[in-house]
Amino acid sequence: MSRIETPDFAVIGGGIAGGVFATVMARAGHSVLMLEITAEHRDVVRGEWMAPWGVNEAKRLGLYDLYRSHGAHHIKRHVGYDELLSPEQAEAQTLEFAAMLPGSEGPLTIGHPKLCGILDDAAVASGARFLRSVRKTQVVPGSAPVVRFEHDGVAHEIRPRLVLAADGRHGKTAQQAGIKVSADPIHHWFSGMLIEGAHGWPADKQAIGTVGDINYFIFPQGDGRARLYQGVALGDKERFMGEEAPQRFADGFRLACVPQSEAIAAGKPASHCFVYPNNDTWADEPFTPGVVAIGDAAGHNDPIIGQGLSIAHRDVRIVSDILKSTADWQAAAFAPYAEERRERMRRLRLAARLASVRDCEFGEEARARRARLFGLFMADPVITGLMMAPIAGPDAVPAEAFNQAALEAALAV
Numbered sequence: 139m140s141r142i143e144t145p146d147f148a149v150i151g152g153g154i155a156g157g158v159f160a161t162v163m164a165r166a167g168h169s170v171l172m173l174e175i176t177a178e179h180r181d182v183v184r185g186e187w188m189a190p191w192g193v194n195e196a197k198r199l200g201l202y203d204l205y206r207s208h209g210a211h212h213i214k215r216h217v218g219y220d221e222l223l224s225p226e227q228a229e230a231q232t233l234e235f236a237a238m239l240p241g242s243e244g245p246l247t248i249g250h251p252k253l254c255g256i257l258d259d260a261a262v263a264s265g266a267r268f269l270r271s272v273r274k275t276q277v278v279p280g281s282a283p284v285v286r287f288e289h290d291g292v293a294h295e296i297r298p299r300l301v302l303a304a305d306g307r308h309g310k311t312a313q314q315a316g317i318k319v320s321a322d323p324i325h326h327w328f329s330g331m332l333i334e335g336a337h338g339w340p341a342d343k344q345a346i347g348t349v350g351d352i353n354y355f356i357f358p359q360g361d362g363r364a365r366l367y368q369g370v371a372l373g374d375k376e377r378f379m380g381e382e383a384p385q386r387f388a389d390g391f392r393l394a395c396v397p398q399s400e401a402i403a404a405g406k407p408a409s410h411c412f413v414y415p416n417n418d419t420w421a422d423e424p425f426t427p428g429v430v431a432i433g434d435a436a437g438h439n440d441p442i443i444g445q446g447l448s449i450a451h452r453d454v455r456i457v458s459d460i461l462k463s464t465a466d467w468q469a470a471a472f473a474p475y476a477e478e479r480r481e482r483m484r485r486l487r488l489a490a491r492l493a494s495v496r497d498c499e500f501g502e503e504a505r506a507r508r509a510r511l512f513g514l515f516m517a518d519p520v521i522t523g524l525m526m527a528p529i530a531g532p533d534a535v536p537a538e539a540f541n542q543a544a545l546e547a548a549l550a551v
Contacts, residue, residue: 145169145267148285148298150275150311152176152268154185154250155433155450156304157257162199162458164264171296172261173272173287175305179251183330183412185446186253186365187357188246190239191531192448195455196246201260208256210248211360213344219396220347222509228347228395239530245344247359249332277301279315281468283428300467302457303431307419307438315429317421319437322487324415326353326498328441329378330367331387332409337362338401346497348508349393353442353498356391356402364402366391369416369442369498378413387411416440416498418490420483425472430457437483440490442498443528449486453479485532485540492524495549511548520544 147163149156152174160172188196196202216233219225235244262268269289278284283301287294303311312319336358345356353369368390370377377386384407391403420437424430432453439445456475464471496511514521523539532540 145171149302151305158454160261160266164266170266172268177271179254181409185250187444188447190242195451212243213245214342221349277314279426279428301429303435307434312431315426319421321419324417325494327375328416329413331411333405334408336405351500384411418487427469439486442493443490489524489527
């Protein structure tokens, strides 16, 4: 077995969380080896919308200017076009992000594979070593962790000071390290597709709403590109399967209550149309001796409220601050990270629960409930707080808003 230079950090996964961590710690002067299983990053149909609170995390990490210089695009306003409202009523309730959050330029959008590449390049430029097409990665936790893997047909073994599990929701590193990840039941199915040529849709406006049996999302990325999503009931998974799925998906955006939606429906597909379940997963203790999990590897929020990028950047910021503040990288040092993340993810689970039941359940009872819940915005502190948390951040809302019993009572038909 070949040995290569032992780094301070072995980062398992070259996606968003791994790339952010590798860049930040390499810039701080540490040796970093990043291992990625893929030969090139593929479109995973998520991770392209960063909430304003996540944008603040990117700024604190020194990455915001990098993203903007590579085309990251700000959305300025939100319109909730919905079957319950006329277009005029919806537009009268337009939310301007700068007014909601003084000093904010709104959410940031950028293609997921592109962002992964930007971060990989930044990490390497800062001194990290990056290996792709890595196979048979095995992590042995402990006070002196061991990482074994194959690259270009050669077996390697390294003994870094710390391993970062950043291999996403389907990765094996957290499991190998003995980090327990819990999950709640799947509530609905989600699918997404990237389109080009949608120049008829305003580049500064996002739209989310429910029409018939779909929950739709439109997030422009500039230059006529937009990432689209649809959420459907659990029994409707086949809508997004088969060769005709992209066309069915596009046709779903011919929405009478959404002005200019024809520009979206007529856009040119620029990605596959994938389907995936929407639920939450979480690790109450996302570390073990020698290994710390970040990003989706430590548990992910239901994508219906789009928190993945923001969560990953907050994870890296907290973990990197701990690492920079002490030379003692034993497991106990990461207890504050676990505590903060545990509460953060609990709060976001409740916010996602509200959104998923309000927007992704269908039929007459669901419509009546949605109308009632919309009426509670800015009137009920729990509903208001849970609707604001995904934008302003889960720690920027009064703790009293995150009351599960009160939420369930509000959701009752």
